[in-house]
Amino acid sequence: MDMIRRTLLKGMGSTGVLAAAVAAGVLKPTGAWAQEWNRAAFEAKDMSAAMKGIGAASAADSKDLLLKAPDIAENGAVVPVDVTSNIPNTISIAVLADKNPLPLSAAFDFANGAMPEISVRLKLSQTSNVKAVAKTADGKYYTVQKEVKVTVGGCGG
Amino acid sequence: MADPMKIRAQLKGDVAEIRVLMSHAMETGQRKDNSGNTIPAHFIQAITIEVGGKKVIQGQTGTSVSRNPVFAFKVKGAKAGDEVVVNWVDNKGDKRTDKAAITA
Numbered sequence: 001m002d003m004i005r006r007t008l009l010k011g012m013g014s015t016g017v018l019a020a021a022v023a024a025g026v027l028k029p030t031g032a033w034a035q036e037w038n039r040a041a042f043e044a045k046d047m048s049a050a051m052k053g054i055g056a057a058s059a060a061d062s063k064d065l066l067l068k069a070p071d072i073a074e075n076g077a078v079v080p081v082d083v084t085s086n087i088p089n090t091i092s093i094a095v096l097a098d099k100n101p102l103p104l105s106a107a108f109d110f111a112n113g114a115m116p117e118i119s120v121r122l123k124l125s126q127t128s129n130v131k132a133v134a135k136t137a138d139g140k141y142y143t144v145q146k147e148v149k150v151t152v153g154g155c156g157g
Numbered sequence: 158m159a160d161p162m163k164i165r166a167q168l169k170g171d172v173a174e175i176r177v178l179m180s181h182a183m184e185t186g187q188r189k190d191n192s193g194n195t196i197p198a199h200f201i202q203a204i205t206i207e208v209g210g211k212k213v214i215q216g217q218t219g220t221s222v223s224r225n226p227v228f229a230f231k232v233k234g235a236k237a238g239d240e241v242v243v244n245w246v247d248n249k250g251d252k253r254t255d256k257a258a259i260t261a
Contacts (some may be wrong), residue, residue, distance in 0.1 A: 038217055078224075079226065101221055102221060104219050105217060106218045108215070108216040109214070109215045110213065110214060111211075111212065113208075113211045114232050115232065117231050118228065119228065120222060121223040121225070123183075123224075
C-alpha cells in the first residue's frame with residue numbers, strides 16, 4: 001500500500017495522479033472510455049452503416065429523447081442542435097445527419113455527474129434528417145429524428 | 158499550436174453549465190481550393206472534459222461539426238471553484254488543453 005501511496009505522491013498534477021491511479025489498478029478504465037477514434041462509424045458514407053458503426057443498428061424510436069434543431073437552416077455551415085435524454089441511465093449520445101457525405105457527426109459519453117444533454121453545431125450539406133441516438137447503461141439504443149431544411153449548404157467550396 | 162479555447166463554466170443550483178468554444182478549421186476534406194485541389198481533411202477527433210479532477214465527458218467528432226466548434230454540457234454535483242479541464246486532439250495530432258474554474 002505504501003508503494004501505491006508513493007506512486008500517487010510522485011504524480012504531478014491531476015493527470016499524473018490519474019495515470020498513477022490507473023496504473024495501480026485503483027481505477028479501471030472501462031470500454032465506455034475507449035480512446036480509439038471510431039473510424040468505421042465516422043467514415044461510414046450512409047446512415048445505416050454509421051448506425052451499425054456505433055452499434056445502434058436496431059435503435060428504437062423514443063419520445064423521451066428530445067432533439068431541438070431549426071425547421072429551416074438558412075446557413076448549413078452552422079446548424080445548432082440540442083439533444084436531451086430523459087431516458088434513465090443514458091450513458092452516451094450521438095448526433096448524425098442522413099444526407100451528409102459522412103453522416104456521423106459527434107458522439108459523447110457521460111460519467112461522474114455529466115448529464116445526458118448536449119449542444120453542438122453541425123454542418124449540413126443539404127436538407128437532412130438530423131438524428132440523435134442515446135445509449136443506456138444496459139446497452140440499449142434509442143433514437144429520434146427531425147428534418148432540417150437547408151437553403152445554403154455547409155459543404156460548398 | 159491552435160488558439161486557446163474559450164471556456165465558460167457557471168453553476169446553476171448544483172449543475173454546472175459548461176460551454177466551450179474551440180478554435181479550429183474543421184476542414185471536411187470535401188472542399189476544393191481555387192485551383193481545384195482537394196483541401197485535406199483537418200478536424201478535431203477527440204474531446205475530453207474533466208471537472209474537479211474527474212473525467213465527466215468524452216467525445217469523438219467527425220468532419221461535419223461546424224468550424225470553430227461550440228459545445229455545451231451540464232455536469233451535476235459540481236462546486237464553485239472546481240477546475241474544468243478541456244482537451245482536444247485532431248486528426249493531425251495537434252492538441253490543446255485549456256482550463257477554467259466554475260463560477261457561482
